[in-house]
Amino acid sequence: MNKLLATLIATLFVGVVSAQTPAAAPAASATPAVVKAEVKAEKAVVKAEKSEAKVDAKADAKVSKAEAAAAKKKAKAEAKAAKAKAKADAKAAKADAEDKTKAMAKAEKTGAKADEKATKTAVKADEKVGATKVEATADKAKAAATTTAVKAEVKADVKAAGAK
Numbered sequence: 001m002n003k004l005l006a007t008l009i010a011t012l013f014v015g016v017v018s019a020q021t022p023a024a025a026p027a028a029s030a031t032p033a034v035v036k037a038e039v040k041a042e043k044a045v046v047k048a049e050k051s052e053a054k055v056d057a058k059a060d061a062k063v064s065k066a067e068a069a070a071a072k073k074k075a076k077a078e079a080k081a082a083k084a085k086a087k088a089d090a091k092a093a094k095a096d097a098e099d100k101t102k103a104m105a106k107a108e109k110t111g112a113k114a115d116e117k118a119t120k121t122a123v124k125a126d127e128k129v130g131a132t133k134v135e136a137t138a139d140k141a142k143a144a145a146t147t148t149a150v151k152a153e154v155k156a157d158v159k160a161a162g163a164k
Contacts (some may be wrong), residue, residue: 025142037161041154048150054142059136064133070125077121 088107095103 006104007141031162033161034158037154037158041158044154045147048147052143052147056140059139063129063133066129070122070129073120073125074118077118081111081118084114085111 044112085107092100092103092107
């Protein structure tokens with residue numbers, strides 16, 4: 001009986017104490033200014049994210065276009081080198097027996113020059129692709145920074161609206 005009575009009294013005290021404490025106020029009072037600021041903030045964030053996605057897509061398209069152009073240039077250079085080699089070899093094959101050695105050496109030299117030119121073209125094309133990738137990465141980073149700045153700005157605006 002003593003335990004039951006002690007439990008009832010303890011429950012009574014807990015009930016009285018909890019009844020006297022004020023109810024917890026909502027974390028952010030939903031005043032019209034705060035609601036308006038939150039809506040405006042959400043719109044700004046969505047707009048910034050949309051813009052960032054657009055910049056990312058453009059940058060990716062730019063890189064893929066540069067890669068396609070580089071592949072086309074490389075293929076063209078390789079084809080040109082192969083054609084030059086074939087022409088030189090054909091010319092060497094037609095040469096007289098006396099001039100055969102000299103013609104073969106000239107054909108090898110022509111082939112080496114054609115390969116060198118094709119390699120240089122490929123390197124230049126790859127260099128251009130690398131530069132485009134760096135530029136695209138920079139564009140993406142700038143867009144991400146802008147989005148982050150907009151998010152921080154609107155967060156501060158909402159906070160300021162709540163303080164009014």
